[in-house]
Amino acid sequence: MANSNYNELTHNGLWKNNVALVQVLGLCPLLAITTTTINGIGLGIATTLTLVLSNITVSLIRHSVRPEIRIPVFVLIIASFVTAIELAMNAYFHDLYKILGIFIPLIVTNCAILGRAEAFASKNAVVPSFIDGLMMGVGFSAILILLGAIREALGMGTLFAQAHLMFGEAGEWMTVTLIDDYNGFLLAILPPGAFIGLGLLIALKNVIDQRVQKKAAQVASPTATEDAIPAPSMAK
Amino acid sequence: MPFNAPTSPHQLAPTSITRVMMLVILALIPGIAAYVWFFGWGVVVNICIAVVTALSCEALILKLRQRPVLPFLSDGSAVLTAVLIALTLPPLSPWWITVIGVAFAIIIAKQLYGGLGYNPFNPAMVGYVMLLISFPREMTSWIPPNELADSSLGFIDTAMFILFSTLPDGISFDALTEATPLDSLKTHLALGNTVDEVRAQLGLDAEASRVLSVIPIFGAIGGKGWEWIGGGFLLGGLWLIYTKVISWHIPVAMLGSLLAISALFYLIDPAHFATPMFHLFSGAAMLGAFFIATDPVTAASSNRGKIIYGCGIGLFTYIIRTWGGYPDAVAFAVLLMNMCAPLIDHYFKSSVFGHKK
Incomplete structure (x- = not known):
């Protein structure tokens, strides 16, 4: 029973209720920072870490916080973790920290994190909250990295450029130049490219869901089509 | 989101989308003729590339959207969009500029919004602005009018340059361009x-x-x-x-x-x-x-x-x-x-x- 519960949490976080594609939360860093794959990886790890730590902490204190003041308490917890992560990144990944700039402290205001604290961690035990935070974070990071890779490949013709920011000198080999002498498709790097790219990714997810649903409907009895695509909730 | 149309009764004009689009394209001819006279054959080559791209993109997306292809393809709106984009491009733009611009206009700005009649933005202008923002160098390499130019290209040379960026001996691209x-x-x-x-x-x-x-x-x-x-x-x-x-x-x-x-x-x-x-x-x-x-x-x-x-x-x-x-x-x-x-x-x-x- 518990096992299938974790499977469902994983499926929710990675696909069915993906933070970026379905909940459409945390758009600000998602759109602003995904100009390169490495940026996406860096912000993805920082966000996932915050999500996991804040989910665990909120779940631990869920019985001792009065509901009237729960939101300020959650924000304080998230802010403390983000500050710690920010200082750590400044110390160990200083160049990447400089590129990501304001978007690291802004993780505090990422609705996805507060959303998970409020909607899941404050109502569930520690282990499910940990799994939920991890899977939501990984799902979000996957989209960050995918969008970063698409925009970098279209915009600059490379993949994993500036990998040394993340992995040091040892990571230099990761940089792939897809096309030599690439002119650069500036739109992909500029903000409109982020919006168009995210829109196409959401469309792609919906198409895949529809295909899967159709197949499931063909295999199973015709009444089993209730599991419709959840409508994306609009938030900042 | 419903957009308000003017109130009824609507008078049906004895005309069709195809006829309107064709009349508009016909009306462009004096301008295009002057264009060719002063700036050479580049614009004609661009129009050909643009029209072919527009029709292929339109057909592809209509097919993907499971809409009837021929009726929409023959309404002439894609052709008009293509011609308008080609008219806004520098006469010697490389072929891929035209292809990217027209494909973006037809696929993103027109069909993704629901096709003809549903697009909130003018597809031709979306395509042009996208090109202008993405490829500033190519989009500002205009050539001077023929009578002011030191050297001008014939039809074959122009087509060769647009398709393969090869120039006849002794002419450099910088010598051809002017603000x-x-x-x-x-x-x-x-x-x-x-x-x-x-x-x-x-x-x-x-x-x-x-x-x-x-x-x-x-x-x-x-x-x-x-x-x-x-x-x-x-x-x-x-x-x-x-x-x-x-x-x-x-x-x-x-x-x-x-x-x-x-x-x-x-x-x-x-x-x-x-x-x-x-x-x-x-x-x-x-x-x-x-x-x-x-x-x-x-x-x-x-x-x-x-x-x-x-x-x-x-x-x-x-x-x-x-x-x-x-x-x-x-x-x-x-x-x-x-x-x-x-x-x-x-x-x-x-x-x-x-x-x-």
Whole structure:
């Protein structure tokens, strides 16, 4: 029973209720920072870490916080973790920290994190909250990295450029130049490219869901089509 | 989101989308002819590439959307979009510029919004602006009109250059290109020169050009050819109004407001602001007024709404041309007013038939 519960949490976080594609939360860093794959990886790890730590902490204190003041308490917890992560990144990944700039402290205001604290961690035990935070974070990071890779490949013709920011000198080999002498498709790097790219990714997810649903409907009895695509909730 | 259409009863005009689109394309011919005369065969090659791309993209997306392909393909709207984009490109742009621009216009700006009749933004202008932002170097490599050029290319050479970027021996691409009149005026004004000095530097006597600029057909600022192209589009546009394919409201409002605001600034400070006629007959003003702003899908629909819509385009064109970052601004102005069109339609509905005002 518990096992299938974790499977469902994983499926929710990675696909069915993906933070970026379905909940459409945390758009600000998602759109602003995904100009390169490495940026996406860096912000993805920082966000996932915050999500996991804040989910665990909120779940631990869920019985001792009065509901009237729960939101300020959650924000304080998230802010403390983000500050710690920010200082750590400044110390160990200083160049990447400089590129990501304001978007690291802004993780505090990422609705996805507060959303998970409020909607899941404050109502569930520690282990499910940990799994939920991890899977939501990984799902979000996957989209960050995918969008970063698409925009970098279209915009600059490379993949994993500036990998040394993340992995040091040892990571230099990761940089792939897809096309030599690439002119650069500036739109992909500029903000409109982020919006168009995210829109196409959401469309792609919906198409895949529809295909899967159709197949499931063909295999199973015709009444089993209730599991419709959840409508994306609009938030900042 | 429902957009307000004018109230019923609707009179059915004895015409079809295909006929309207074909008439509009026919009306472009004088302008295109002037274009070919002054800037060589590049525009014809660009139009061919653009039309083929547009039809293939339209067919592909219609097929993916499981819509009937032939009826939509033959309505001519994709062809018109393609021709308009080709007219806004520098004559010697490489083929992939045209292909990317047209594909973006048809797929993203038109079909993803639901196809003809559902697109809130003018597809041709979306494609052009995307190219201008993404490929600034290619999009500003204009060639000078034939009579001012040291060397010009024949049809075969032009096609070879666009498709394979090979040039005949002894000609370099840099020798072929030159900034447009709007562009060089902007650059020189930014350097602190006055309009008169710019004219003197570009080869025309200041006194003579002041006299001539009243009739810009003779070429005010080394911009020979541009006025003829503008004149060609003006002629085609007037014919469209005469045949009632478009109404007079949007072109008159747009050109009128552009004329009024440029005249105002010219009277205040003739040294630093170009003449009204220069604004009307440069860049895409004429093409925009008659062929782009009048797109029935993306413009305001009531008559009063059309006048406000047109005035907005004229004002934005002048503002962005004079104080903005780009030399020409018709595309930006059209897109900005496309955004306002539903709001304009909301406030300026045409009065219901039979009601008193």
